[in-house]
Amino acid sequence: MKKRRTLKKIYSLLIIFFMIEIMFTGNSVQAIEKKSENQINLIVLFNDNNIDTDVENFVSESGGKVVNKLADIGGMEIYCDVELIPKIQDYATVKSIAPNHKINIKKGKAIDFKQLKSNKMSLNKVDDTSNDGDLYNLYQWDIKRVTSNGKSFDLCSGNHDVVIGIVDSGIKKNHPDLEKNFMGGENFVSKNFDDDETETGDPKDIEDRFDHGTYVAGDIAANGRVKGVAPNIGFKSYRVFDSQGNTNASIVSQAIIKATNDGVNVINLSMTGYDLKGKCYWTDPKTGVKHNVGDDMAxxxxxxxxxxxAIKHNVTVVTAAGNDGINCSNTKKLTEFLNKQNGKDGFTYSGLTYVVPADIKGVINVSATGAGDKIASYSNYGNKFIDVAAPGGDSAVGQTVNDLCLSTAANDTGYMFQEGTSIAAPKVSAIAGLILCKEPSLTPKEVAKRIYKTSDKLSGNKSSEYYGAGLANAYKALNSKK
Structure with missing residues (x-):
């Protein structure tokens, strides 16, 4: 007999993955994705880490479909008729159930390296050579800042015994600055995801379609014309974004688990979202019916x-603070922000909002600074919210490419200038990896403590609110005594 319990109101808000303001603008969570006219894409979360086969069978027997099972953490992604929701909620083993939103990040402006020759924003003369480190010497002020002008390279530049997992949009595998440190990866974007017929669901299909994962990898492990903070460290790529920048929570969670099971030492999540603890309502755009979708957060x-x-398995997790320029310690203001951002998609909210994954215990949350070591105009901030800062660029300061950050790209030229907390976070991931190269027995908590302890203290009345422990410094971290 099926176990049931009293119907509880349940909902989980959205995760908005926010990357870099100059490249990605206009974040939106679209209305619930439908498999057919009456079916909805849902996340079912169980009370423990075990999936209830009774629920799984009920969904299948009722005409629904189990799309993904996350057995390690007791979660399941399904498609089913809307009418089945209260029946699934009624199982005693079900903790919560919520729409699995399709998350879309629209492309905006980016500055390709080839534009430099005619771009008036450039202050440096473009060097047409392709010598080792030539673009590092010309443009990578951000990497120089973190490595104390490359001094940290002499202490440790990384090795392939330590691997950083990059959960992002994939990788340009044959990029000359990255291929020596690339150690494989996996695709988690499902077949025909978002009605994209080019998505075959092939786990080997990790080619970067969105030009973000390749950039992040360069900040960590590039070793060629540009340099990463750890130019000899190994990395793996886990593709979760499609060609239009779409993903969802179950895809990202799968990638985190797989990276952990693959034995990576650090996971970089250059993404940011907001999640509600309160009441959420969704108005169906087709029927106009307003649904109370609860107060839980599946x-x-x-x-x-x-x-x-991941953290339980000794993996250090680093994430970006977000690019909305918001004080994230003010949870009521964040709710106002959500209403403004997502009202067009039929959502209204009341209650308190938190940042994910930044507010999840154990992660290292990174804000962004510009070339002058000041908080970037777009960077989120907040008291007891920011853990540490790193260079991410700020075009609002001087409006030149030299206020942005240069790294590897999946485009024809292979390089691009960008800005954002998504660019700050991988520099800290690289420092974490370097620390583990020297002291592999350290726990994630100990790695984080080392990074905070050795950060450069930045002055200002809101220093900790903007920068947390300070500006991350690879040289000091590697030169530090226990």
Missing amino acids: EYELYKRAIKY
Whole structure:
């Protein structure tokens, strides 16, 4: 007999993955993705880490479909008729159930390296050579800042015994600055995801379609014309974004778990989202019916369990603070922000909002600074919210490419200038990897403590609110005594 319990109101808000303001603008979570006219894509979270086969069978027997099972953290992604939701909620083993939103990040402006020759924003003369480190010498002020002008390279530049997992949009595998440190990866974007017929669901299909994962990899492990903070460290790529920048919570959670099971030492999550603890309502655009979708957070909990799983297995997790320029310690203001951002998609919220994964216990949350070591105009901030800062660029300061950051790209030229907290976070991931190269027995908590302890203290009345422990410094971290 099926176990049931009193119907509880349940909902999980959205995760908005926010990357870099200059490249990605206009974040939106679209209305619930439908498999057919009456079916909805849902996340089912169980009370423990075990999936209830009774629920799984009920969904299948009722005409629904189990799309993904996250057995390690007790989660399941399904398609089913809307009418089945209260029946699934009624199982005693079900903690929460919520829409698995399709998350879309629209492309905006980016500055390709080839534009430099005619771009008036450039202050430096473009060097047409392709010598080792030539672009590092010309443009990578951000990497120089973190490495004390390359001094940290002499202490440790990384090795392939330590691997950083990059959960992002994939990788340009044959990029000359990255291929020596690339150690494989996996695709988690499902077949025909978002009605894209080019998505075959092939786990080997990790080619970067969105030009973000390749950039992040360069900040960590590039070793050629540009340099990463750890130019000899190994990395793996886990593709979670499609060609249009779409993903969802179950895809990202799967990637985190797989990276952990693959034995990576650090996971970089250059993404940011917001999740509600309160009441959420969704108005169906087709029927006009307003639904009270509860006050629980299944998407948030799924994400939280995945990160907890990683940390429990001794994986250091680093994330970006976000690019909305918001004080994230003000949870009521964040709710106002959500209403403004997502009202067009039929959502209204009341209650308190938190940042994910930044607010999840155990992660290292990174804000961004410009070339003058000041908080970037777009960077999120907040008291007891920011853990540490790193260079991410700020075009609002001087409006030149030299206020941005140069790294590897999946485009024809192979390089691009960008800005964002998504660019700050991988520099800290690289420092974490370098620390583990020298002291592999350190726990994630000890790695984080080392990074905070050795950061450059930045002055200002809101120093900790903007920069946390300070500006991360690879040289000091590697030169530090226990």
